[in-house]
Amino acid sequence: QQPVQSPQAVILREGEDAVINCSSSKALYSVHWYRQKHGEAPIFLMILLKGGEQKGHDKISASFNEKKQQSSLYLTASQLSYSGTYFCGTLYSGGGADGLTFGKGTHLIIQP
Amino acid sequence: KAGVTQTPRYLIKTRGQQVTLSCSPISGHRSVSWYQQTPGQGLQFLFEYFSETQRNKGNFPGRFSGRQFSNSRSEMNVSTLELGDSALYLCASSLGRNQPQHFGDGTRLSIL
Numbered sequence: 001q002q003p004v005q006s007p008q009a010v011i012l013r014e015g016e017d018a019v020i021n022c023s024s025s026k027a028l029y030s031v032h033w034y035r036q037k038h039g040e041a042p043i044f045l046m047i048l049l050k051g052g053e054q055k056g057h058d059k060i061s062a063s064f065n066e067k068k069q070q071s072s073l074y075l076t077a078s079q080l081s082y083s084g085t086y087f088c089g090t091l092y093s094g095g096g097a098d099g100l101t102f103g104k105g106t107h108l109i110i111q112p
Numbered sequence: 113k114a115g116v117t118q119t120p121r122y123l124i125k126t127r128g129q130q131v132t133l134s135c136s137p138i139s140g141h142r143s144v145s146w147y148q149q150t151p152g153q154g155l156q157f158l159f160e161y162f163s164e165t166q167r168n169k170g171n172f173p174g175r176f177s178g179r180q181f182s183n184s185r186s187e188m189n190v191s192t193l194e195l196g197d198s199a200l201y202l203c204a205s206s207l208g209r210n211q212p213q214h215f216g217d218g219t220r221l222s223i224l
Contacts, residue, residue: 041217047211099145102155
């Protein structure tokens, strides 16, 4: 079952902040975040393991709330280069034969 | 360090034919995953191979199959092609299941 991402799309001005959420109905082991620009391959941003940790580099950070089975990606003081589609991918607790299950993506447009 | 290489970049086939796609992972990466990307469904996991063994499998029909060779290169085969198989097929390599995945540029398959 796919995780649910929200919002589906967001338009910001350069310098504004954005939050992208990823929710699952199943117990999560880890959450992976990727960004894909049009016509390009997805690129890795970060992985969060269960334990409620928060990670980040530069002005992009993320949190993982294990109790709520939810992760949020925070983009602070957005830059034009942040434009693209953001995907969360989830691995579920309990093992099993599932690979990384991606949400449908959040389209982020940064305007000058 | 060379990235993930997928060949061919574009393919046009007709219904009923079969197709084989190739993926060369980053040197040292033993895990190779395949994904189907379409505008409606997003990124969907097909299968993952690790050390020549299929370790995980997504919810796709048996027409979709794959294999991995001793040098970690992987191939994906789709038999009896259907119009709905038109998509971008992405391959990603990593050091393991819960490690960052490095995506290739994909093979765009069009079925006429």
